[in-house]
Amino acid sequence: MQKNDTTKGTLSQIPSGVWVLGGVSLLMDISSEMTHSLLPLFMVTTLGAGTLAVGLIEGLAESTALIVKVFSGVLSDYLGKRKTLAVCGYALGALTKPLFAVATTLGLVLSARLLDRVGKGIRGAPRDALVADITPANLRGAAFGLRQALDTVGAFLGPLLAVCLMLLWANDFRAVFWVAVIPGALAVLLLFFGLHEPERRQSATRSNPIRRENLKRLGGAYWWVVGIGAVFTLARFSEAFLVLRALQGGTPIALVPLVMMVMNMVYAVTAYPFGKLSDRMSHKKLLACGLLVLLVADLVLAANNRPGFVLVGVALWGVHLGMTQGLLAAMVAHTVPTDLRGTAYGFFNLVGGVAMLVASVLAGFLWDRFGASVTFYVGAVFCAVALVGIVWKGMPAKV
Numbered sequence: 186m187q188k189n190d191t192t193k194g195t196l197s198q199i200p201s202g203v204w205v206l207g208g209v210s211l212l213m214d215i216s217s218e219m220t221h222s223l224l225p226l227f228m229v230t231t232l233g234a235g236t237l238a239v240g241l242i243e244g245l246a247e248s249t250a251l252i253v254k255v256f257s258g259v260l261s262d263y264l265g266k267r268k269t270l271a272v273c274g275y276a277l278g279a280l281t282k283p284l285f286a287v288a289t290t291l292g293l294v295l296s297a298r299l300l301d302r303v304g305k306g307i308r309g310a311p312r313d314a315l316v317a318d319i320t321p322a323n324l325r326g327a328a329f330g331l332r333q334a335l336d337t338v339g340a341f342l343g344p345l346l347a348v349c350l351m352l353l354w355a356n357d358f359r360a361v362f363w364v365a366v367i368p369g370a371l372a373v374l375l376l377f378f379g380l381h382e383p384e385r386r387q388s389a390t391r392s393n394p395i396r397r398e399n400l401k402r403l404g405g406a407y408w409w410v411v412g413i414g415a416v417f418t419l420a421r422f423s424e425a426f427l428v429l430r431a432l433q434g435g436t437p438i439a440l441v442p443l444v445m446m447v448m449n450m451v452y453a454v455t456a457y458p459f460g461k462l463s464d465r466m467s468h469k470k471l472l473a474c475g476l477l478v479l480l481v482a483d484l485v486l487a488a489n490n491r492p493g494f495v496l497v498g499v500a501l502w503g504v505h506l507g508m509t510q511g512l513l514a515a516m517v518a519h520t521v522p523t524d525l526r527g528t529a530y531g532f533f534n535l536v537g538g539v540a541m542l543v544a545s546v547l548a549g550f551l552w553d554r555f556g557a558s559v560t561f562y563v564g565a566v567f568c569a570v571a572l573v574g575i576v577w578k579g580m581p582a583k584v
Contacts, residue, residue, distance in 0.1 A: 195327075196331070198324055198327075199320070199324060199327060199328050199331055200319045200320055200328070202315070202316075202319045202380055202381070202383075203316055203319065203320060203328045203331060203332055204331075204335075205375065205376070205379045205380045206312055206315060206316060206332055206376075206380065207331055207332040207334070207335030207336065208335060208375055208379070209275065209372045209375050209376045209379075209380075210312075210332060210335055210336035210339060210372075211335045211336060211338050211339035211342075212339060212368045212369070212371050212372035212375065213275055213278060213279075213339065213368070213369055213372040214336050214337070214338075214339030214340040214343060215339040215340075215342050215343040215346065215365075215368040216278075216279065216282060216343070216365045216366070216367070216368040216369035216372065217278070217301070217340075217343065217365075217369075218339065218340045218341075218342075218343025218344050218347070218445060218449070219343040219344070219346055219347045219350075219361060219362075219364065219365040219368075220282065220285050220343075220361075220362055220365045221343075221425075221445075222343060222344040222347050222428065222441075222442035222444075222445040222446075223347055223351070223358055223361060223362075223442060224285065224294070224298075224425075225239050225243075225425040225428045225429055226358075226428065226432065226438055226441060227285075227294075227358045228242070228291065228294060229429075229432075230438065231358060232288075232289075232290065232291055232294065234291055235553065236429065236549055236552045236553050237546075237549040237550060237552075237553045238291060238549075239425055239429070239549060240422075240423065240425070240426070240545045240546055240548055240549020240550070240552070241545070241546055241549060242291070242294065242295050242298055243298075243423040243425045243545050244422075244423060244541060244542040244543075244544070244545025244546045244549075245295070245298075245299065245542060246295075246298040246299055246301070246302045249299050249302045249303060249306060249538070250302035250303070250305040250306040250309065250534075250538065253302075253303050253305075253306025253307060253309075255310070255528075255531035255532055255534065255535040256306075256531065257270050257274065257306060257307045257308070257309070257310050257311055257527070257531065258310030258311065258314065258526075258527035258528050258529070258530045258531025258532075258534075259527065259528045259531055260527070261310065261311040261314060261527035262314075262524060262525055262526070262527040262528050266382070267311035267312070267314055267315045267318070267382060267527065268311070268315065268376070268380060268382040270307055270308065270311040271307075271308045271311045271312045271315065271376060272308075272373065272376055272377055273304075273307055273308070274304045274305065274306070274307030274308025274309070274311075274312075275304065275308050275369075275372050275373045275376055276304070276373045277300065277301075277303060277304030277307065278301050278304035278305055278308070278369060279304075279366070279369030279370050279372065279373050280304075281297050281300045281301040281304065282301075282362065282365050282366045282369050283362075283363070283366055284296070284297035284300070285297050285362040285365075286359045286360075286362035286363045287359075306534075309530070309534060310527050310528075310530035310531045310534065311527055313329075313514055313517075313526075313530045314526040314527040314530055315380075315382065316328055316329060316332055316514075317518040317526050318383055318523070318526070319383055322518075322519070323464060324464065325464070325515045325518050325519070326460045326461060326462070326463035326464035326511060326512065326515040327457065327460050327461040327464055328460075329460050329511040329512075329514045329515050329518075330456045330457040330458070330459060330460015330461055330463070330511040331456075331457050331460065332511075333452075333456040333457075333460065333507075333510055333511045333514075334452075334453050334454075334456040334457040334460075335453075337449045337452040337453035337456055337506075337507075338449075338453045339368075340445070340449035340452070340453070341446050341449035341450045341452075341453055343365075343445075343449075344442035344443065344444075344445040344446040344449070345442075345443075345446050346364075347361050347442045348439060348440060348442045348443055348446070350364060351438070351439040351442070352439050356438055356439055402521075402522055402525060403520075403521055403522075403525060403528075403529060403532075404520060404521070406520040407517065407520040407521050407529060410513065410516045410517055410520060410533065411532060411533050411536050412536070413472065413513075413571070413574075413575065414513050414533055414536065414537050415536045415537055415539070415540040416540075416567070416570075416571040416574070417475075417476070417479075417509060417513070417571065418537045418540035418541050418544060419540045419543065419544045419567050419571075420476070420479060420480075420483075420544075420564055420567035420568045420571055421479060421502075421505070421544070421564070422541075422544040422545045422547070422548040422560075422564060423541070423544070423545040423548065424445065424448070424502075425545075426548055426549075426552065426557075426560065427444055427445070427448065427486070427495075427498075427499050427502065428441055428442075428444055428445065429552075429557075430444075430486055430490055430495055430498075430557055430561075431443075431444040431490075431492070431495045431499075433490050433557060434489075434490035434491050434492055434494075434495055435491075435492070436492055436495075444495060444496070444499050445499075447496055447499050447500055447503070448499040448500065448502050448503040448506075449503065450503070451500045451503030451504055451507065452503040452504075452506045452507050453507075454507070455503065455504055455506075455507025455508065456506070456507040456510070456511055457511075458507075459471070459507050459508045459511065459512065460511035460512065460515070463511065463512040463515060464515075468512060468516060469575060471508060471509075471512055472509060472512065472575055473572060473575050473576060474508060475505050475508035475509035475512075476505075476509075476568050476571050476572045476575065477568075477572060478501055478504050478505040478508065479501070479502065479505040479564075479568050480565050480568035480569060480572065481501055482498045482499070482501035482502045482504075482505060483498075483561045483562070483564040483565035483568060484561070484562075484565050485497050485498040485501065486498035486499075486557075486561040487557075487558045487559075487560075487561035487562045487565065488558070490557065513533075514530075517529050517530055517533050544567075547563070548560050548563075548564070551563055
């Protein structure tokens with residue numbers, strides 16, 4: 186089990202580059218969540234989309250982001266340059282924001298959403314590899330937790346700003362989407378001018394990271410992390426369904442983004458403490474506890490759609506994310522060679538992308554055919570299966 190009982194990660198010990206990457210994530214998430222917290226409502230109420238269409242669009246978008254990470258991760262290992270790819274990914278995400286403001290059809294929304302997520306995919310694996318590159322091994326859980334916490338502060342502020350602007354501008358979706366362009370542009374500028382990428386040793390001849398002999402170096406412990414990450418994704422479908430559950434319970438349209446605000450506030454508060462804790466305790470226990478929290482969240486959301494129940498459910502959803510997302514990222518770094526980190530994060534997210542697409546489309550189908558409660562009950566079943574797998578089958582010692 187990878188843990189360190191003698192060294193405690195503190196905020197002052199975390200490299201400044203992690204803070205810069207966290208600030209970039211914060212700004213881009215303000216931009217993205219201002220859009221994404223309203224997008225399901227925009228599609229349903231303005232463009233007349235059905236729930237299955239929302240699930241398909243969200244599933245395709247999120248899985249696209251995760252799948253593209255494979256190629257950007259491999260490329261960052263091959264070139265030995267991660268910052269350039271990250272800047273390109275953030276820039277593409279910023280450039281797609283105006284498309285949501287002018288969209289009049291689901292086709293344009295889908296195109297904008299896919300391009301936006303391609304940008305996320307391009308930046309994701311190189312950014313995570315950068316965090317691992319610049320952080321000592323005994324602080325990686327804390328560093329990933331901090332970056333995720335700052336990212337999630339942005340995901341909290343985005344819906345909050347969206348709510349305020351929707352109330353101020355009488356539910357004018359398009360005006361809010363235009364405002365979202367500003368923090369996206371600031372994120373690109375901060376990354377470009379604020380981060381210095383560390384030098385990496387390069388061999389005279391570059392080696393293809395996805396050659397068979399290199400993939401064998403990733404090892405069984407890494408592929409175990411990949412598999413368990415995919416199961417987590419199956420158990421946790423697109424967060425768009427949390428927004429729709431709140432709308433179903435009678436929450437006014439202008440206030441529905443508060444659902445995402447609550448989830449992200451809890452996520453932001455818990456990500457760093459749990460990331461720091463993961464540097465010192467059993468990863469197996471923390472993963473199991475995270476799944477248990479998600480299972481309870483699904484049961485609460487399935488039981489009732491009244492605002493109080495929905496808020497409790499999404500808060501627990503946020504706790505689960507805080508417990509597991511930084512931990513899984515740190516586990517990937519612990520199990521792979523330094524020169525294959527980008528590739529490792531890429532494949533980790535490729536498998537997660539396929540799982541996200543399957544989970545979101547299945548959730549949309551179940552919601553349309555059998556109702557919201559069945560959707561969340563099925564999510565709880567996936568949680569239970571994953572929990573049994575972790576407790577009974579265990580995990581490799583290297584993890």
